[in-house]
Amino acid sequence: xxxxxxxITAKDxxxxxxxxxxxxxxxxxxxxxxxxxxxxNIYHIYVAEPYNTRKRTRTSFDxxxx
Numbered sequence: 001x002x003x004x005x006x007x008i009t010a011k012d013x014x015x016x017x018x019x020x021x022x023x024x025x026x027x028x029x030x031x032x033x034x035x036x037x038x039x040x041n042i043y044h045i046y047v048a049e050p051y052n053t054r055k056r057t058r059t060s061f062d063x064x065x066x
Contacts, residue, residue: 010048
């Protein structure tokens with residue numbers, strides 16, 4: 001099983017996004033991009049960029065959002 005290592009900048013971005021949505025009365029599904037590299041069975045993530053899409057459900061979302 002692979003492991004994920006989140007660098008502090010990626011952790012901070014995910015926490016910031018989570019805190020903004022915590023008090024929202026109607027929760028939304030969120031997609032996102034994790035940017036980094038894979039080495040020796042570990043994903044090293046430097047940047048995490050969450051985003052909201054218009055069309056989303058618990059099983060899918062429209063990542064193109066056109």
